Amino acid sequence: MTDRSTATATADSGGSGAGGTAGPARAANAARTAVVWDALEGLLARLGDGGPLEIVDAGGGTGGAAVPLAELGHRVTVVEPSPDSLAALERRAAERGVTVRGVQGETRDLSGLFTPGSTDLVLVHNVLEYVEDPAAALHDVVGITRPGGAVSVLVTNAVAGALHRALAGHIEDAHRLLVDPDGRWGESDPMPRRFTRQQLLALIGGAGLEQESIRGVRAFADVLPGHAWEGDAQAGQRLVELERAAAEHPELIGIATQLHAVAHRP
Template identity: 55%
Template sequence: MHAVGISRQAGTPAVRTAVVWDVLSAVLAERVAATGRERLDIVDAGGGTGGFAVPLADLGHAVTVVDPSPDSLAALERRAAEAGVEVRALQGDAADLQELLPAGGADLVLCHSVLEYVEDPAGAVKAMAGLLREGGVISVLAANPLAAALHRSIAGRFDEARQVLDDPEGRWGDRDPTPRRFTREALERLLSVTGFAPGEVHGVRVFADLVPSRLLDGEPGAARALVALEQAAAVHPVLRDIATQLHVLGHR
């Protein structure tokens, strides 16, 4: 197997996901060492077109994506075919997980940009917990309301920024396409009440969403320098909490 690195994801997408890949790479190494199995079983709940699933399959792991969108699953299959890897694709949502997949069969479950949209976040996490083996890990990535307030204010939408701070779901209004957002404390609490031990929270896209893409395209080494900045900010006690997304692991 080979490590997932920035070179495998050129340009801006690498900047936006570098912190998550750093954490996942460490998790995979730990699980391989703990189980003695080079090929881990991974479920990507709501994995869409395979942005994480295909690279994980390319590392040699057995990856299953469950997603409600047939169009996304078709794009996933094309992406996997182009990469020359196999990814199992199943249509369904969080409520279907326990019917679609066996209990206790996964080493890692990805729950990335899912909890914002499901009707019952706690129920979804409990369903994912049931898929994991003892010692398994859930990777949760969710939108952060503090970042939404910051971004609305930068756009001159000051009333909407204030609404984000006042709204219990972290929404800026009725036209907000995101049904809910999660603070660091809310994610840690959600994992705790669903039977997980929360790990360290990392901020994802602290600066990446604020930097014009032309600065990355026109300056040699700029993307790599921004990745290094994102990696430093991911665990900064202040900057972490204003990231666009928050990433946290839950341990069984």
């Protein structure tokens, strides 16, 4: 499982938190993360009663999401198979002056690491692409989520993957990706799996979760040429606002690089 920068917008991209880098780099990061962080902020507000939440970041890597969440006062545990990533997580948390619990493991280990129904929020960001059985992994996640708690799922969008291959001139790859059940364009495709919106909805429903929202993430940031906005803080901020507006239009989900689903356990 890989490190994700979902909530880094809080610390590094002009989100709700303070600190981090400034200027163009900050705006560039925000363009790729602001939509997810906006959804997480609303989710945290709905789940919380003023006290800290119990949050598990499954496959949380080096803490790109976990550390900013801990800075907000929540109790965060990262479950990550890589010892190197866990060591980097410990360093990052120490540098920011927060505590994040790091545990070596995978989604199939969740039931042995946590009491059933003990977690308010579980992040599953860029994980289902890599696990052997996405449906089983999501069931394991649901098992540790309390009734009324929430799950945040971020996956790579197969339809957008085809668009990007076509724009790069790889027409046959784009076609193969669209018809492949795993959303791959060939044996050399570095991504083990991509998802369509319908596949993501089926996974969520099959796990017993009730979907609250699905938004497109990075509808324009990965399509526009970098010179159009990178290095220009004002242009980067305009792109952030464009991404936020695009996320509210279901018609644009198909071109977004990622799909972000928020669901709750009834």
